[in-house]
Amino acid sequence: MTAPIVIVGAGLAGLRTAEELRRAGYTGELVLIGDESRLPYDRPPLSKQFVRGETDDTTLRPAEFFDEKQIDLRLSTTATALDTAARRVTLADGDTLGYDHLVIATGLRPRRLPGLPELQGVHVLRGHADAVALRDELRGAARALVVGAGFIGCELAASFRASGVEVALIEPQPTPLASVLGEQVGALVARMHRAEGVDLRCGTGLDTFLADEAGRVRGAVLSDGSEVRADLAVIGVGSRPVTEWLTDSGIALAEPAAGGGVLADEVGRTSADGVWAVGDVAAWRHETGARKRVEHWTNAGEQAKLLACALLGAEPPTAARVPYFWSDQYDVKIQALGTPGAADEVTVVADDGRKFLAYYAKDGVLTGVVGAGMTAQVMKARAKIAAAAPVADLLAST
Numbered sequence: 001m002t003a004p005i006v007i008v009g010a011g012l013a014g015l016r017t018a019e020e021l022r023r024a025g026y027t028g029e030l031v032l033i034g035d036e037s038r039l040p041y042d043r044p045p046l047s048k049q050f051v052r053g054e055t056d057d058t059t060l061r062p063a064e065f066f067d068e069k070q071i072d073l074r075l076s077t078t079a080t081a082l083d084t085a086a087r088r089v090t091l092a093d094g095d096t097l098g099y100d101h102l103v104i105a106t107g108l109r110p111r112r113l114p115g116l117p118e119l120q121g122v123h124v125l126r127g128h129a130d131a132v133a134l135r136d137e138l139r140g141a142a143r144a145l146v147v148g149a150g151f152i153g154c155e156l157a158a159s160f161r162a163s164g165v166e167v168a169l170i171e172p173q174p175t176p177l178a179s180v181l182g183e184q185v186g187a188l189v190a191r192m193h194r195a196e197g198v199d200l201r202c203g204t205g206l207d208t209f210l211a212d213e214a215g216r217v218r219g220a221v222l223s224d225g226s227e228v229r230a231d232l233a234v235i236g237v238g239s240r241p242v243t244e245w246l247t248d249s250g251i252a253l254a255e256p257a258a259g260g261g262v263l264a265d266e267v268g269r270t271s272a273d274g275v276w277a278v279g280d281v282a283a284w285r286h287e288t289g290a291r292k293r294v295e296h297w298t299n300a301g302e303q304a305k306l307l308a309c310a311l312l313g314a315e316p317p318t319a320a321r322v323p324y325f326w327s328d329q330y331d332v333k334i335q336a337l338g339t340p341g342a343a344d345e346v347t348v349v350a351d352d353g354r355k356f357l358a359y360y361a362k363d364g365v366l367t368g369v370v371g372a373g374m375t376a377q378v379m380k381a382r383a384k385i386a387a388a389a390p391v392a393d394l395l396a397s398t
């Protein structure tokens with residue numbers, strides 16, 4: 001009998017990899033290890049419907065699914081080390097587990113800002129437990145401070161406003177989402193938050209938190225010397241790949257300055273024989289040759305499919321991959337297709353004060369499109385992005 005395929009990390013990417021392995025015909029033993037106690041669940045609703053109290057359950061598959069598919073799901077189980085020569089993974093209770101192939105799907109952990117006091121009422125958001133703590137405190141809150149206007153910070157600011165809470169949103173960059181979508185589109189997102197009553201302060205960082213006598217946050221001092229009052233704060237300043245358990249494994253990791261993560265080729269093979277990486281933790285090689293991590297939902301499923309095919313020697317999907325992600329803020333769905341980047345040339349082709357559409361290009365070649373409340377127009381650009389068409393083609397037909 002051969003050893004199992006072991007997947008470490010029972011989040012979206014780990015679950016999808018198990019599903020795709022079964023779909024591609026793998027009938028051998030399949031073990032899915034997760035350090036959380038819950039069945040694999042979806043994270044996008046956590047900053048949206050879940051925190052607003054509109055949904056309670058974001059489970060991806062019921063318990064019976066794992067029996068049906070013969071996936072040996074081991075929850076509350078943490079992998080602590082990997083021996084690639086012996087093909088064994090060590091678990092927190094000291095047990096070891098042999099593998100034929102091992103898939104690293106351990107995701108991310110939120111970054112924290114150093115030098116801040118540990119206070120009640122200060123939150124981060126990555127997992128279900130974080131979201132429960134945040135939702136519970138939101139019920140009694142009047143004023144919230146959100147530190148960082150990336151996707152999670154912007155979504156939380158929108159959810160807090162929808163819950164009737166005053167929001168201060170601070171961001172050191174000149175606009176929200178500036179490092180991902182550039183300042184031009186960031187300014188359109190800023191306008192929407194201001195119109196919704198958010199006290200958005202760009203070019204401003206957090207100096208320190210202020211506490212009451214019980215050790216609970218009551219506000220913050222900002223880098224410009226001003227003070228804001230808040231009875232709840234969230235730090236949304238990005239995340240780090242969970243790779244510390246691989247420190248002695250010899251697996252090649254990306255430099256932290258380059259975003260960290262497990263280095264992998266264009267189908268997820270790492271530097272060690274039989275070890276693969278998938279999802280937010282994985283820095284896959286892209287068409288440009290660059291290896292970078294992608295922290296979006298759709299990517300996890302697409303990578304899982306490619307990885308499963310490669311691992312089993314099956315035919316990979318042939319359709320061109322056009323990356324996609326979305327973010328829901330207020331009543332607006334912001335969607336991105338392709339690889340729009342902050343350094344690209346941006347042309348805003350529609351803007352009605354709330355909804356907008358922008359094309360992104362490099363050297364005149366369309367790289368992506370970003371729209372707010374413009375689903376049909378965004379999706380229309382898919383074929384042109386896949387064909388690396390001149391942006392002028394789209395501009396002419398707009």
Ligand SMILES: Cc1cc2nc3c(=O)[nH]c(=O)nc-3n(C[C@H](O)[C@H](O)[C@H](O)COP(=O)(O)OP(=O)(O)OC[C@H]3O[C@@H](n4cnc5c(N)ncnc54)[C@H](O)[C@@H]3O)c2cc1C
Pocket residue numbers: 008009010011012013014033034035036042043044045046047077078079080105106107108125126127152242245278279280281294295296297298300324325326327328
């Ligand atoms: C609040 C929030 C909102 C989001 N909204 C959107 C959105 O609107 N649109 C979008 O495109 N994307 C969104 N995303 C991103 C999307 O959810 C992620 O891309 C996706 O969850 C990545 O899945 P993953 O399996 O790689 O990582 P994760 O979902 O983080 O799963 C990794 C799992 O591995 C476990 N683990 C870690 N270390 C170990 C270990 N040593 N042993 C065992 N288990 C371990 C972790 O506890 C976790 O359960 C959002 C993410 C968050 C957090």
